[in-house]
Amino acid sequence: MEKAIEVKGLQKAFKGKEVLKGVDLEVKRGEIFALLGANGAGKTTMVRILATLLKPDGGNAFVNGVEVASQPEKVRHAISLTGQFAAVDEVLTGRENLIMIAKLRHLEQPRQAADDLLKRFGLTDAADRKPSTYSGGMRRRLDIALSLVGKPKIIFLDEPTTGLDPEARIEVWKIVKELADGGTTIFLTTQYLEEAEQLADRIAILHEGRIIAGGTLAELKKRFPPSEGRVCGKTADVRGNLPRHHRQKGGHLNGNGKKPLFQRYGRHARTFHAPYFPQRGHDLHGLRHADRDDAAVRVRLRRRDRDRYG
Amino acid sequence: MMLLFVYVFGGAIETGTDNYVNYLLPGILLMAIASGVAYVAYRLFLDKQRGIIERFNSMPIARSTMLWGHVLTSVVSNVISIAVIILVALAMGFRSSAGILPWLAVAGILVLFTLALTWIAAIAGLSAKTVEGASAFSYPLIFLPFISSAFVPTESMPAVVRAFAENQPVTSIVETIRALLSNQPVGNDIWVALAWCLGILIVAYAFAVRAYNRHSAQ
Numbered sequence: 001m002e003k004a005i006e007v008k009g010l011q012k013a014f015k016g017k018e019v020l021k022g023v024d025l026e027v028k029r030g031e032i033f034a035l036l037g038a039n040g041a042g043k044t045t046m047v048r049i050l051a052t053l054l055k056p057d058g059g060n061a062f063v064n065g066v067e068v069a070s071q072p073e074k075v076r077h078a079i080s081l082t083g084q085f086a087a088v089d090e091v092l093t094g095r096e097n098l099i100m101i102a103k104l105r106h107l108e109q110p111r112q113a114a115d116d117l118l119k120r121f122g123l124t125d126a127a128d129r130k131p132s133t134y135s136g137g138m139r140r141r142l143d144i145a146l147s148l149v150g151k152p153k154i155i156f157l158d159e160p161t162t163g164l165d166p167e168a169r170i171e172v173w174k175i176v177k178e179l180a181d182g183g184t185t186i187f188l189t190t191q192y193l194e195e196a197e198q199l200a201d202r203i204a205i206l207h208e209g210r211i212i213a214g215g216t217l218a219e220l221k222k223r224f225p226p227s228e229g230r231v232c233g234k235t236a237d238v239r240g241n242l243p244r245h246h247r248q249k250g251g252h253l254n255g256n257g258k259k260p261l262f263q264r265y266g267r268h269a270r271t272f273h274a275p276y277f278p279q280r281g282h283d284l285h286g287l288r289h290a291d292r293d294d295a296a297v298r299v300r301l302r303r304r305d306r307d308r309y310g
Numbered sequence: 311m312m313l314l315f316v317y318v319f320g321g322a323i324e325t326g327t328d329n330y331v332n333y334l335l336p337g338i339l340l341m342a343i344a345s346g347v348a349y350v351a352y353r354l355f356l357d358k359q360r361g362i363i364e365r366f367n368s369m370p371i372a373r374s375t376m377l378w379g380h381v382l383t384s385v386v387s388n389v390i391s392i393a394v395i396i397l398v399a400l401a402m403g404f405r406s407s408a409g410i411l412p413w414l415a416v417a418g419i420l421v422l423f424t425l426a427l428t429w430i431a432a433i434a435g436l437s438a439k440t441v442e443g444a445s446a447f448s449y450p451l452i453f454l455p456f457i458s459s460a461f462v463p464t465e466s467m468p469a470v471v472r473a474f475a476e477n478q479p480v481t482s483i484v485e486t487i488r489a490l491l492s493n494q495p496v497g498n499d500i501w502v503a504l505a506w507c508l509g510i511l512i513v514a515y516a517f518a519v520r521a522y523n524r525h526s527a528q
Contacts, residue, residue, distance in 0.1 A: 051368040073370060081368040083361035090356070104371055146365070156368075 004029045004154050004185040005050060009059035012045055019045045021209035022059065027187055027202075032180045034200035035189045041206045043189035044084065047158045050187065051081040064153060080152035084159050086143040088131045094118065094142050095127040098149060105150035117145040121175070137168025144175055155179065157188040161195060173198055331404040335396070336487035337460025340480055341452055342395055343388050343424050347431040348448035350384045354435030355444035358525060377432060377522055384428040385421060392420060412490040415500075422507040423483060427451060429514035436521040454480045479506035 005027035012020040019042045027033040037043050048054040050063055052072035061068040064078040088097050095114050102110035118127045121141045131139055140160065147155055157176070161169040176199055180186055190196055196203045197217055204214035213220060357363050357376070366376050396404070408416075430447065438444035455461065457471060458480040464472050475481055482502040489496040 048364075051364075053364055053367055076368060076370040079368065081365060083364050085359070085361045087361035087365040089362060101369075104366075104369060 002028060003062070004031075004064060005033070005187060006062040007050075007059070008061075010046075010049065010056050010061055011058035012042075012049060012054065012056050019209055020049075020056075023206070023209070023211055025204050025211060025214065027185060029185055030180065030183050031201040032176065032186045032188065032199050034196035034203045035187070035206055036191075036193060036196045036203055037189070037206035038191060042209045043206055044158055046206065047081070047156050047187070047189055051079060051156050052076055053081075078152060079154045079156065080147040080150075081156045082143055082147045082158065082160060084162060086131075086139040088139060088142050088146065090130060090132050093128050093130055094123055094134070097131070097142065097146060101146050101149045107150055113149060117148060121145045135168070136164055137171055140164060140168060140172060141175070144172070148179070152184070154185045154187065157186065159189055159191065162191065169195075329403060329405065331399055331402050332406070332492065333488070334461065335399050335404055335491070336484040337455045337458070337480075338399075339392055339395060339420060339487070340423065340460065340483060341455050342391055343420065343427060344448060344451040344454070346388045346391055347384055347424065347427040347451075348445045349387070349431075350380050350428050351431040351435035351438070351444040351447060352441065354380055354432055355438050355441060358436060363525070377518065380432065381425065381428050384431070385424050388424045389421070406491045407493045408491050409493075412493065416487050416490050419483060419486060419500075419503060419507065422504070422511065426507050426510040426514060429511060429518045432518040433514060433521050436518065436525055454478060455484070458484060460484045479503070479510070482506060 003026050005025070007023055007025045010020050010023040011018070023042075023046065025033075025035075035043050035046060045054065049056050050061055050068060052068055052075050055069055063075045066074045066078070068075050088094075089100070092100060095118060098114035098117055099110045102113045107113050114127075115124075118124045121144070123138065123142060123145065126134060126138060131142060134142065144157075144160070147157075160176070161172050164172065173195070176186060176188065180201075186199075188195075188199065200217070202214070202216050203220060204211050205220075206212075357380075363376055367373060406413075430451070434447035435444050457467075457475050458464070458478060459475065460480060464475045464481065467475055482499045483506065485499040486496050486503040488494075489499065
């Protein structure tokens with residue numbers, strides 16, 4: 001059983017609208033797999049089918065060697081899902097949330113399991129407060145901690161960093177990397193190419209219900225040579241430099257006018273729409289643009305870690 | 311609420327009994343339950359919105375756990391509030407000559423009524439689009455006792471209102487509880503009350519489960 005996830009010809013339609021039009025993919029054990037795509041590409045549908053929340057209309061999906069559609073119960077023992085919104089209970093404290101899930105998973109020592117996770121995620125101090133007092137990053141950490149209760153073999157993360165500030169995002173990345181180092185298979189979806197690049201061993205690009213490209217980062221780079229046009233600068237500059245039809249679309253510009261925006265335009269951008277990444281300077285070819293925000297965050301985090309862990 | 315009715319309206323309302331608290335208690339209990347179940351709708355809605363339902367559904371636990379957990383919580387919390395209300399009523403002069411069996415029957419009917427309304431609340435919570443929508447359903451439920459024999463005898467109402475009042479579920483339930491507590495013969499009311507409760511319970515349960523499955527399939 002080399003493969004953690006195997007999907008063949010997966011189809012799903014909602015009210016006659018095809019969302020997945022025959023998706024094939026494979027995820028190896030212990031790797032981080034990123035499903036990259038724009039809003040509405042079908043990423044969440046994909047995750048929901050693999051996490052046994054939805055039945056596919058056609059095709060096969062195996063998770064941990066078990067067919068999802070016919071034996072969802074068995075699949076649920078091996079997986080855990082972290083959805084787009086932090087699914088934590090507001091009435092319970094952080095610790096109680098963890099204990100509840102630990103009990104539902106029939107762990108022998110729910111209290112111990114909760115304490116371990118709280119410590120691991122730096123939430124010990126906040127453990128007895130309600131999540132409504134947490135920052136966005138802390139909620140996300142608690143959310144991921146809840147998914148780790150009972151040590152599932154495969155973890156689904158649906159857009160784990162959407163809506164997080166850069167600092168919290170880098171923290172989540174760190175957690176994901178640590179998880180993978182511990183041997184957990186991770187299937188994550190993201191809109192951000194940078195995230196896929198940073199984390200994933202392999203990337204698949206989902207566009208309008210089909211996988212249009214897949215492989216390791218190096219393979220993808222080889223298949224899609226650098227595009228010709230690239231603009232970077234402050235929003236106003238970028239807007240001014242864009243070809244007219246892009247300027248009119250406008251949808252790609254997602255900055256607040258202050259943050260530097262980097263965007264690829266040109267032939268390949270039109271071939272696959274995935275690479276739009278609102279805040280950071282990355283493109284598919286691993287070219288890292290100077291990004292002062294990012295650098296500043298890293299320095300701050302490093303300083304905080306030093307303070308916290310000596 | 312009960313204080314308001316007894317001390318403010320109590321003097322003016324002529325019910326034919328010497329103790330207005332005795333007359334009023336069943337209606338107050340039903341209103342407490344009707345407003346108590348709104349919390350279920352609210353909590354279910356939040357669980358739906360925050361993805362907690364999805365988290366549970368992707369875990370190796372029975373799918374119905376989620377709904378039943380909410381329903382049982384509702385029953386327990388309503389039982390507690392009913393007990394508190396009865397204690398307050400006793401302090402205000404409520405007296406019952408009923409023995410153990412009638413009290414058990416009253417408890418049974420109230421739990422059944424709570425279950426029935428809770429499943430209605432579950433439908434509202436699962437199908438609502440906004441928090442307000444999730445709890446708005448309970449207003450008519452809280453209002454129903456007013457157009458019943460809960461606070462005043464139906465004889466004083468105009469014909470149309472009276473016809474409605476005498477044939478809606480709250481009246482039969484109220485009459486049953488009142489008769490049980492005062493050791494009067496309950497007559498047909500108890501069967502009508504039970505039929506209403508069970509009927510609502512079954513229909514609401516079916517719709518709630520459907521709403522739940524529909525939510526899960528989206």
